[in-house]
Structure formats: structure tokens, C-alpha cells
Amino acid sequence: MDSFRLLMKSMKGNKLLYVGAILSVALATAFTLAGPLVISFSIDSVIGDNPMELPIWIEKAVNSIGGRDTLVQNLWICSIALIVLTMGRGLFIYLRGKWSAIASESIAKNIREEVYDHLQHLSYEYHVKAETGDLIQRCTSDIETIRRFFAVQFVEIGNAIFMVTLVLSILLSLNVKLTLIAMAVVPIIFVAAIVFFIKMRNAFQKSDEAEGRLSNVLQENLTGIRVVRAFARQQYEIDKFDEKNVEFRDLTYRLIKLLAWYWALSDLACLLQIGAVLVFGAYWAAKGEISLGILVVFTTYEGMLLWPIRQMGRVLADFGKMVVSLKRVTEIVNEPLEITDENLLKPEIKGDIEFKDVYFEYEKDRPILKDVSFNIKQGQTVAILGPTGSGKSTLVHLLGRLYDYQKGSIKIDGIELREIDKKWIRKNVGIILQEPFLYSKNIKENIRIAWKDAPDSQVYEAAQIASIHDVILDFEKGYETLVGERGVTLSGGQKQRVAIARTIINDYPVLVFDDSLSAVDTETDANIRKALKMRKEKTTTFIISHRISTLSEADIILVLDGGELAQSGTHEELISQQGLYRRIWDIQNSLEEELLIGSKTV
Incomplete structure (x- = not known):
């Protein structure tokens, strides 16, 4: 979706409001321009002796109240006319502001x-790589820049067009020579505005991107503040933030300098232009070539003429900002959505799983999984062991279709995984991630995330299986205890157990623990696995862990090394053969023996 289509889609339902706002601009301009003409008429034809030169319908109105003599004797009528014109101008300026504000807020909301x-609906892979701070800045600051343009400057374009057209036509009808003098600097200001727009757009893009980098540093720091404090990295983080802050300040300062130069030079040009009109107009008025009223009209209209043209520099500058912001927002919308097909299969998932020669890579020619093959029967518990980077998490992520494999075959209950609807498979494969994320809500609300209408009994049962129920009851507010942002009020093990309860509240036929038992002690780990078996024996369970005591009770153990399936079998089979599993088992056994001897010595 390109920027124009995004704007058109967001303006749906608001176009009439902008039509009304532009019409209000036209009428406000007409009322504004009528004021100086009333003053000129009063000076030349009411107070002075010049003949009345009025449009026919106005002349008829004046004659109907007694003509010029009545106006001479009742100057207050001209004052009332000015008041009415001013009130009309105020009314339409109010309507312009109201309608453009409503429309712009609606556009921003739609975007x-x-x-x-x-x-x-973007892919899991996109969110893994995206910078959160930059995304937040695009969704807030950039959209606010778009809103401001459509709230203020968009209608200013209409104001400038109407003002210049009407003023120029009126001035030409009054005096051509003085009009040419009044328009002398207009082309110069217009060219300067275009040059200013080009420079401003480039400068704003750099400033906006710098703000995104600054926001990302701030977001990372606040998210990882406990790590910063734990490693006493406050000064390092302050220096890193200061570097981005200085960069943002310097680039923004360049914007301010551009604005200062433009406004200063355009102000000088406008003042010289007004001075020229006053000098030539006064000279010609003294010679009798123009009336005093016409001079008043020219000096008044000159400011009205130059201001919107000068203002076009700001309009173009804000337009440049809007274009940059819209481009950054559109980049998100142009990201391809995760491919889904509602017509794919939605079979009953039981839990028979077959991997056959599965190959997967994140980057070309850098495989993470290479020709992995194994078979799992419904209800079996599968343990996965392997060094960091061996592909353990990737394997279970493929099972939930967070990523799609490039080669080979994955079948669930005999059906190719690619033929099953992604949303459907994720409703049947529950994944408890290695780093649990909890929302800033109470504990009960966090557990109900996967089933928002779950009865309390189900919440309590899930918490009991996750061995967190008794811990929650010890809190002062129990299940109403606020977790805090990202679960900071809970320990690592408590967060993981709440995340486990949140997942198992639904009866998933396939359950995946992505190293999510690592933060709980051995006894709690055993209790959770025992409770899960008692709850539903037909659940196919995958457990990624480095703890042999956790792995040993599995029906089958898969050992991954370098993306390949190095070993597979039961605990007894694997410890009877040389390999990675046996080495880890020996190391953990020796450590336990040393700890046991040490405790006896103490």
C-alpha cells in the first residue's frame, strides 16, 4: 500500500468535512476582504465626495435606506457593517477550525x-528483527506530524489560493501600476518557499530518524533497567543516551536554523514590499492619481496578500515533514502480512507428529536445521537437548508455524503442516516461551489471556498444575495482585509458572515447553510434569531443557548438535552409548556428587 492509498483510505468519511472547511475558508476570506472595501467606501464616498462605485446589489441596498445622505448622517451604519463582516469572518474561521480538527483527528485515528x-498480522520473524522504540515513534510522533498538517496547513493551502486570487483581482480593478508593485516580491518568496521545502524535507527526515534511534535507546534502557542496575551500567547507558540525544539535538537545531533564515529573509522582503507600496501609493495619492481610500485598501490588502504567500514556506515545510512521516508509517503498512489462507485445513489435532528430512535456514546457505527426522506418537513426552544454537527452539517454532521450513516434511496426524491453517495450528499447539512476557495486569487477568472468559475454577486448576496456586494465595491480594510491567513484581520462577498456567488453561493436544522450566527448582519441575500427566495423558509434550533429571523421564529424547539430530532414544539407551547426552549426564552427576559430599562435610 503506497502513501497516497493509505491517505485516501484514512480520509474515508471525512472528505465532506474538508470540503466544508475549504468553503469556510473561502467565505472567511470574502468577509475579510470586504472589510477594507467598506473602509475605503466610507472614506472616499461617505466622508469624501467621490461618487459611489458599488456592485449593483449593494448600491440598491444603499439606495433603499436613503442613499449616500443617510450614510453621511448615520456613520454608525458603516460601523455596523464592519462588525457584521467581522462576526461573519469569525464564524467561518471557527467552522474551518472545527471541521478540519474533527477530520484530522479522525484521519490520525484511522491511520x-x-x-x-x-x-x-505481521510475521513472527518481522517482530524479532524490528526495533520496538522506532516502531513506537512511527506510531506516535510520525502520525501526530501527519495529523498536525491536516489540522492546520491543509486548509491553509485553500486559504492562500482564495486570498491571492481574490486580492489580486480586486487590486487589479483598482490600480494596475500599484498592483504590479504590490506583487513584485511574490515570485521571489514563492521560489524561496520551494527551496526551503526541499531543504526542510531532507533535514526533517534525518531529524525524525534520529528521534527514532533515541526512542529505541530509551525503550531498551527502561525495559532492561534491572540489568543496568545489576551490572552498574548507569553511566554507560547515560553516555549512550547522551550520544543519541546530542545527535537528535544537532539535527533539530539545523531545522530551527532553516526556519530562522527563511522567516527572517521573508520578513525583510515583505516589509520592503509594504514599504514600496506605501511610498508609491502615498506619492500617487498626493498627486491625485489614486484616492486615499484606495491607498488604505492597498496597504491593508498588501499584508493579506503577502502573509499567505510567506506562510506557504511553513505549509511546504510541514508538508515535507508530513511526507517523511507518512513514508515512515507506510513502510510498516507495506510490510508483507504473514501469509494465511482461511481455506486451508482445520483438522482435529490429536498429536501424532512426523519430521522427515526437515531443513530450515534464517539466512541463505546458513542452515539451522539439516535433514532432521523423527516420529512421535500421540501422548508421548519428547525431550530435546543440545548446545546453544543447535536449533532446539527453531524446531518447536516450526511446529507452531511461527516459521515455515524450506525443505522436507512435517506431518501432524498424517497431514502436511503447510496444509493446515496457521491460526488453527496455533490454537492446538501451546508454546510456553523461554522468556515469558506478562502484561501489566493482575495475576488472574494474565492467566486468562488465552481464555478471557475462563471460570475461576479453571484459573485455579491451571495455577495448581503450574505449582503457583499456593504462592499466589500467600500474596496480600491473591489473584488480584498486580504483576507490574513485564512481570517485574514476580521472581523469574514465579513468572514462568504464571506463563505455564496461562498456556495450560486451554487443553492443547500438543504442548511445548521452550526451556520454560529452567527458572524453577527441580522439585517444582517434577511436580509440574507429574500434574500435567495426571491431567491429560493424551497430550503430546515437547520439553526443551538442559536438566537431565527433567529429560530422563521422557518417552524419547532428541539430541541436536549443529542443527542435526545427533542422537535419539530413551534415557537408558542414551547413557549406554558415547555422545553428547552421556557427557552432560556424567557432568551433572559429578556435580551432584560433589555437592552431596560438600553438604556432608559441612
């Missing part, structure tokens, strides 16, 4: 919803 909805 936010479009972007947020799009983000929810």
Missing part, C-alpha cells in the same frame, strides 16, 4: 488503527 492492525 493508527490501520498500522496497529497491520502490526498484529
